Amino acid sequence: MHIRDFIKNFSNHPVLFIGTGMSLRYLENSFTWDGLLSYISQQLKDTEEYYFDLKAKHGNDGTYDYTRIAKDLEIEFNNTLERERNGKFKHINDKFYENMKVDNNISRFKLYISDLLSEYVVKEEMKQEVAELKKVRKNIGSVVTTNYDSFIEEIFEFNQLIGNNILLSNPYGSVYKIHGCVHDPSKIIITDKDYANFHERYELIRAQLLSLFIHNPIIFMGYNIGDDNIKQLLKTIFTYVDPNTTQAEKIRKNFLLVEYEPESTNTEVTDHDIDMSGFSTIRINKIKTDNFHEIYKNLSNLSLPVSAMDIRKVQNVVKDIYEGGNIKVSITEDVDALENNEKVLALGSLKTIKYEFQTTSELMENYFKIVDESNHQLLKLIDKFKIQKNQYFPIYAFSMIQTELNSETELKVNQDGKLANLFNQQNDFAQQHTTITSIQSDEEIPRSRKTSAILFGIMQDRIPLEDVEEYLRDYQDRKSTDYRKILCVYDYKKYAGDEATSRFTILEPHEAQI
Known part of the structure; x- marks a missing residue:
């Protein structure tokens, strides 16, 4: 099936699940897990041999436990900086002691990771493709990412959610940073201890994400087919959903894995079976390609009855209602008897109810955001406005x-x-x-x-x-x-x-x- 036809079948706003491959694709200063730990070790010891020793210690048959490598490296990094207060990493020690003054005990190792990834540079040759990615954001409900950098939330202009904030979130227009973020180094998850603590507290977060994954199309980008993050997610879902039900089949059809294949222009989506130990084989959809432009173009052209942007607005009001704000709610007619396309939610003053997606003034204020997104759905409203001859309006x-x-x-x-x-x-x-x-x-x-x-x-x-x-x-x-x-x-x-x-x-x- 062509990617265009696959996306056209979406009946709800997709959720992106973003992995390291996306940062590696677009950013000058990005690392694989192995690459990040190797770089820190090299900076610390001025030799690659120390890192090779760590890999040998925690390796078996060519596979490595990077969480335990990270644990040992963190201990060595922190001890070294403690001994060498004004050495090569003086600026990290400065940050450490500034935090300690306010009883904020953050590992020097994680402060360095935050410092290393806090600023990014988009590759010159990828800027046009990033511009196409920006156009997708109007149709994306949420993003879930295991990346530490802030690239995706900044180009999407979504709210960043870390740790327990995920539980208090508005799912639309949010980026769930489930492994932490450079903006809060204390929440970075990288060592075996971090992962153990994360999984102990993960149940409520898992339930929050599970709701997203059951009701929305999920597009994995920046991962390969054998990635543990994907397998763990699928195990989570099908632990709660019987794999033999129609609901399970609907969920499977909503999954798409975008796997990078250099120089490929492929646009066809195919079935792929994932074998997981101790679990049944799960079939999902996959496209192997380097043609991300075609994926972004079809996501941008996706036309749904209600935009993701306006669902965000409604959810903000509903949140106020749930919290007991001073809002009067009046429901007229038998809502349950209405067809889906007859239902209207009107938000406004008590005397005059008038709801528009954006006024002409807001269209001008958001001019560049609308152009960046190529938001053709929103711009249909222009025909409904009475724009006077004496009014400045950039058409x-x-x-x-x-x-x-x-x-x-x-x-x-x-x-x-x-x-x-x-x-x-x-x-x-x-x-x-x-x-x-x-x-x-x-x-x-x-x-x-x-x-x-x-x-x-x-x-x-x-x-x-x-x-x-x-x-x-x-x-x-x-x-x-x-x-x-x-x-x-x-x-x-x-x-x-x-x-x-x-x-x-x-x-x-x-x-x-x-």
């Missing part, structure tokens, strides 16, 4: 993403008209400036005219669009008219393309005039 990028807008032509005429009013017969008075920073720091340009200077610089191609984008992404007051003006000019210059015209007449500056 060019939105119309490229959502190609079925009835109001596209009218809104482009409106946007062009607003820009014409900004530039026609106006003086380009700050031609010496090629950056936004230089305009802002020029004391000869009045504060009231700095935005105009920026607009002229963008329209006349003096200020690079990459700089304008960075400026707009960091803009604080996104409700302001200045933000909307600059956004509309940026949108026009970047996305109008062949539709751009020379209708704007900009005058040369008068002598001595600003």
Whole structure:
């Protein structure tokens, strides 16, 4: 089955289960488990032989117990740093003693892991594929990951959940960091003792994740078929669900393992049997490929009746209701008698109930997030808004993403008209400036005219669009008219393309005039 047809059958928002392979694929500074321990050992001892001794101690027939290797390495690392206060790892000792001042006893070994992985660099050749991955986030319910780094939660802009916070979570829009995170080194799980403690406390977390896995499609990425994380998860599920039931069959059909195969463009999903000792054989779906772009494209194009983004909004309100907040709840009609497609949840004031996914103002405030996600579903709402001619609204990028807008032509005429009013017969008075920073720091340009200077610089191609984008992404007051003006000019210059015209007449500056 083609990956397109497999994903098209999803009836709920998928959950991603992310492993080390994803960080290795996209990040410059990432490690396998073996690679991480080997690197730390090398930095500590300035030789690879100490790590080889640890592997020999905890190896059997070519397999190694990395949890016990990590335990021995942690002991040696901590003891060495304790003896050498101001040596090579002085900055780690500094962090250790800063934490101890507030009775926060964190292993120096884990502080170093956190320091090592706290910042990441995306590989230059993978940036385009990461941009495609970002588009997937609008259709993803949650992410579960065993990775320590913060790559996936930062590009998805999901809430990070570590340790007991998993139990108090809103499942939609969350990243479950089940093995810990660089942002909280005390929760990092890496040694045999860590894993033993984790499994003792895991039952409630297991129940929380089990609910996700039973009701949502699960896509494993960054793992191979023999990974213990996958086997343990499958054992957990089918310990609670009878493998011979229709529910079990439904769950199996929802599992997809994406296994990396270098240079493969394969797009076909096949069956695969996983043999597990002491357990029955379990059949799941698998695709071996290097064509992640095709997977991301089809996940991004997945169209479900309710977006994951809006389920997050609803769950936040329901959470307030559960907690006994000052919210009145009124249920009308016989809800149980309604068909699924007839049910509506309305959230609003007591006097006037009106629910929209986003207002025109919110669309502009979230412009870059919508473009990053290529969120065509959300943009269908534009046809339902009454956007006035005198309103700044950036339609060019939105119309490229959502190609079925009835109001596209009218809104482009409106946007062009607003820009014409900004530039026609106006003086380009700050031609010496090629950056936004230089305009802002020029004391000869009045504060009231700095935005105009920026607009002229963008329209006349003096200020690079990459700089304008960075400026707009960091803009604080996104409700302001200045933000909307600059956004509309940026949108026009970047996305109008062949539709751009020379209708704007900009005058040369008068002598001595600003």
